[in-house]
Amino acid sequence: MKLTKSLEQAICIMTLLATQDKEIPVTSAVINHRLNGSPTYIKKLMRKLVVKNLVTSVSGNNGGFTLVDSPKKISILQIIEAVEGNISTYPNSGLIDIVFQDMQVAANQGEIVLANVFDEADALWTNFLATQTVADLLYKTLGRNEILVLNWNELDEHQSLLQKILPTK
């Protein structure tokens, strides 16, 4: 049982936006270049984050994406749910009830019991991830309790400049 690759990308995007000067939206071109994935697909991904109100999009010239909230207020769970939808691991189709159908038991009883067990397990998982914020990730990774802010648009320009220069030599 794996989450999708999209989720990994979404987390990257969120941490990236978290270290971005809030006044300057990051263009999707910059995100694409960083993540090195399919540009059009990443746009779709971005849309999911926008719809779930985790990032805002600014269209037009100098447009792009910005975090809605402080990284301290964005949990990993929110990102997961934006990308994957609600988490419910048990693929319930009621199949279990056919096992019990000959034992005098209320219909759906097996289904209910099973669904509850998995819901409980899922709740443990989601509750924990709800406590983990994007800021926590940055703190732990950078080893300090502050988030440094930079402008990815410029950072990326350098990179692409380099890549434009190198091949010509």
Add this chain to the structure above:
Amino acid sequence: MKLTKSLEQAICIMTLLATQDKEIPVTSAVINHRLNGSPTYIKKLMRKLVVKNLVTSVSGNNGGFTLVDSPKKISILQIIEAVEGNISTYPNSGLIDIVFQDMQVAANQGEIVLANVFDEADALWTNFLATQTVADLLYKTLGRNEILVLNWNELDEHQSLLQKILPTK
């Protein structure tokens, strides 16, 4: 994020075997008939349970499948791992490190932090499901603290007899 349909089937099979007289193996034909799925696919599923030593298979005439252990000793987690393999939800491809590659941070640090967070969440999930046994499911569903035992092979014969008789009328 869903587990596969196979898992639902596997759980049904395990509860079914749990209510079967241990002396009499259940044939896969009976299991197929009950689950109403693809017979050949269910055989493959059964194999996974056999390989993980949750059920034993007896070949030859009057052969079939039997639980290895008491339902009290079989956890839901064991069934899940037999069918889905080890649970690790984060689709780690190290992508996160590209975000941090320009900030002076040990390589892989982001990857490690993220993987740990998800591992911790997964552990909560799996630890809980490790405490839930097949016997628990039966108790909760049947509403009593004993597992009634029957012979599904015979039960199923009746059914198929009925189905053979009915169409002729």
Add this chain to the structure above:
DNA sequence: GGGGCAATACTCGGATATTAATTGTCCGAGTTCTGCAGG
């Protein structure tokens, strides 16, 4: 009557097809800024 020997009723395991989910592409929009041309 009992020892072999087929027939029967099962599981085993891999190669291969089908179907569903995920990922990726395309195209034609809409929106905001910038710069420039004409009054």
Add this chain to the structure above:
DNA sequence: CCTGCAGAACTCGGACAATTAATATCCGAGTATTGCCCC
């Protein structure tokens, strides 16, 4: 100047194609019972 207009630089959103994972089928085995035939 300053007003308006065209173009550039972005996002939006849906329809469609390709890729990968899950499900299902097929086929040729192997193995233990059953029952019957022959000595």
